[in-house]
Amino acid sequence: MMPPKKQKLQNGLPSRTNQEDQTQTTELLTYLKSKYRPYSLTDIQLNLHGKFKKTQLTTILESLLSEKEVIVKTIGKTNYYCYKEIIASDNASIDELNDKIKKTEEELSGFVAKVCEITQKPTLTNEMLKRTIEETQQKAQTLRDQVAIAEQKSKNESGSETTMNYVSNLIKLKEKQQKIVCYLPK
Incomplete structure (x- = not known):
């Protein structure tokens, strides 16, 4: 071989x-x-x-x-x-890339503006929300007390028309009070 x-x-x-x-x-x-x-x-x-x-x-x-x-x-x-060095094939691809860069920069500036807008708005803190809840609960309690007082007066006084209007207004307020909803963002 x-x-x-x-x-x-x-x-x-x-x-x-x-x-x-x-x-x-x-x-x-x-x-x-x-x-x-x-x-x-x-x-x-x-x-x-x-x-x-x-x-x-x-x-x-x-x-x-x-x-x-x-x-x-x-x-x-x-x-x-x-x-070896990679060279762009033609100027069209370079122009396309430049256009993409401009579009991306515009999008970025839009996002930056949105972020600035969001950060400048005052946001509710936990303390503020707690304070709002307490105020709403106090208003509700005040309305309950007014209704209770009105009911006692209506029992004590006999059928005066102004008292009846007062009581009916308090009852309406009580119904509105029951409809109060405290909105808390997540």
Whole structure:
């Protein structure tokens, strides 16, 4: 049996004709494009959870460098690889983004105005609500007392018309008092 053939070199790098090499290259390229930040060789290997050996990564990255899909920055002895600069395809997309920014800023200013409006309105505190309840209860008690006094006077006095009107008015007040509802916001 003959030993396997050596790979042909293109620009000093092994050619990538193998389908598996192509899928690995595209996987690495999509990873670098999605993160869009510089990574060292070991960082890439760790982030991809050991899918690639260091030698594989080196050859793939070198081939991507030759195709100008990736850029490299050398700091000391370490190379940092990053996807090439992403450039907007046309001015229309930039204009769309600027329009979105303006709309978002307008919405934000509307929300800020609403917040200012809400914070400037006086709100009822628990103490104020308690005071209002106490005042309402005192008024109700006063009305009950007036009705009781009127009932006693009507029993003591015999059928005077003014007393009857007074009593009927107090009874009406008592009915209104029973209809009083104290509204408490939640």
